[in-house]
Amino acid sequence: MKNQNWPLWEIFIRSKQGLNHKHVGSLHAADEKMAIENARDVYTRRSEGVSIWVVESKHITASDPSEGEALYEPANDKVYRHPTFYDLPDELKHM
Amino acid sequence: MTNIQALESRFQAKVDDEVKIEPKDWMPEKYRKTLIRQISQHAHSEIVGMLPEGNWITRAPSLRRKLGLLAKVQDEAGHGLYLYSAAETLGVERADLIEQLHNGTAKYSSIFNYPTTSWADIGSIGWLVDGAAIMNQVPLCRCSYGPYARAMVRVCKEESFHQRQGFEILLTLSKGTEAQKEMLQESVNRWWWPAMMMFGPNDADSPHTAQSMKWKIKRFTNDELRQKFVDVSVEQAKILNITLPDPDIKWNEERGHYDYGVIDWEEFWNVVKGNGPCNHERIQTRVKAHEEGAWVRAAAMAHAEKRSQRNSKKEQVA
Ligand SMILES: [Fe+2]
Ligand SMILES: [Fe+2]
Numbered sequence: 001m002k003n004q005n006w007p008l009w010e011i012f013i014r015s016k017q018g019l020n021h022k023h024v025g026s027l028h029a030a031d032e033k034m035a036i037e038n039a040r041d042v043y044t045r046r047s048e049g050v051s052i053w054v055v056e057s058k059h060i061t062a063s064d065p066s067e068g069e070a071l072y073e074p075a076n077d078k079v080y081r082h083p084t085f086y087d088l089p090d091e092l093k094h095m
Numbered sequence: 096m097t098n099i100q101a102l103e104s105r106f107q108a109k110v111d112d113e114v115k116i117e118p119k120d121w122m123p124e125k126y127r128k129t130l131i132r133q134i135s136q137h138a139h140s141e142i143v144g145m146l147p148e149g150n151w152i153t154r155a156p157s158l159r160r161k162l163g164l165l166a167k168v169q170d171e172a173g174h175g176l177y178l179y180s181a182a183e184t185l186g187v188e189r190a191d192l193i194e195q196l197h198n199g200t201a202k203y204s205s206i207f208n209y210p211t212t213s214w215a216d217i218g219s220i221g222w223l224v225d226g227a228a229i230m231n232q233v234p235l236c237r238c239s240y241g242p243y244a245r246a247m248v249r250v251c252k253e254e255s256f257h258q259r260q261g262f263e264i265l266l267t268l269s270k271g272t273e274a275q276k277e278m279l280q281e282s283v284n285r286w287w288w289p290a291m292m293m294f295g296p297n298d299a300d301s302p303h304t305a306q307s308m309k310w311k312i313k314r315f316t317n318d319e320l321r322q323k324f325v326d327v328s329v330e331q332a333k334i335l336n337i338t339l340p341d342p343d344i345k346w347n348e349e350r351g352h353y354d355y356g357v358i359d360w361e362e363f364w365n366v367v368k369g370n371g372p373c374n375h376e377r378i379q380t381r382v383k384a385h386e387e388g389a390w391v392r393a394a395a396m397a398h399a400e401k402r403s404q405r406n407s408k409k410e411q412v413a
């Protein structure tokens with residue numbers, strides 16, 4: 001029992017109503033209920049949040065950074081996805 | 096170029112461009128090891144750092160002071176937790192880090208091996224110890240390793256309250272009775288030099304600084320930070336009407352900084368090696384708390400397992 005960790009949880013906090021939950025860090029807890037209670041004490045001591053999500057770290061699948069180029073580079077040459085790509089006269093308003 | 100060299104030069108190029116390194120990115124093994132050592136030492140310091148101040152919570156002179164001190168000590172626990180979790184992103188286990196603290200293989204800041212013998216010490220710690228910590232920590236918010244930098248942003252936001260509550264304690268003593276003024280001066284006399292040592296050995300005796308600066312783990316050298324600390328502290332001491340226990344402190348017009356005396360490095364190394372006034376007591380206290388909490392950790396885990404079994408049975412029935 002000696003060197004056993006409680007499971008690791010990733011903590012996401014909504015700082016105020018209307019904003020996304022954002023990753024703030026991790027902590028150890030025996031279960032999801034304790035993870036939320038601990039997250040309250042560790043990450044919201046100064047009203048940094050109005051809502052907490054906890055996800056056990058082992059359930060997170062992440063993209064591989066070494067494949068970053070293959071994943072994100074195709075978007076780089078697609079300038080036509082941006083509004084400034086289209087040539088329109090200055091007289092045109094409200095667009 | 097070998098594969099490793101290519102990876103290393105790409106890594107260094109990212110660091111040079113101020114691109115943060117994230118947990119799953121490739122990094123040199125030595126960078127990882129350096130960070131694990133530094134972040135875990137930092138975490139241990141936050142945790143052990145609760146002990147000298149915890150000593151005065153029940154004896155704080157007013158409810159206002161007690162609330163402030165409780166909140167500060169609770170923050171330090173939080174700092175320890177942010178930092179342990181940053182260290183764990185580098186592939187170490189929390190339980191192993193704690194074990195290293197308890198068996199003496201991991202170090203923590205030597206400042207916490209000094210005793211808090213008077214109430215004024217709570218003020219001196221806030222002013223000088225948190226003050227020196229802030230000098231060290233602010234540049235760490237720009238550290239090249241993302242999780243460490245982000246943890247430090249949270250820590251730094253909270254530290255300024257620590258320093259201000261400490262200074263307010265001292266300021267109140269400085270306007271008090273003769274006995275209170277003496278208590279203030281006596282306390283600062285004891286904490287000044289250990290606080291100066293918090294920045295670590297002189298640059299000439301700090302062989303790892305160059306590499307850490309190249310990796311942008313460190314942004315300033317030990318002596319640069321120590322000088323900043325002296326320059327602001329000398330001015331702040333005037334407001335408290337006290338002297339700093341260093342007769343060599345003198346404004347140097349040419350350098351635009353205060354000169355200061357020579358640090359007793361023998362004392363520093365002696366405390367680092369475990370022979371400070373409270374080293375033994377600090378670790379004993381941590382080990383005792385950990386061992387006495389073992390059944391709580393085991394019980395919580397057993398409860399969680401039982402509950403999840405019960406839930407999965409319910410799902411099967413439904
Ligand atoms: Fe702290
Ligand atoms: Fe602090």
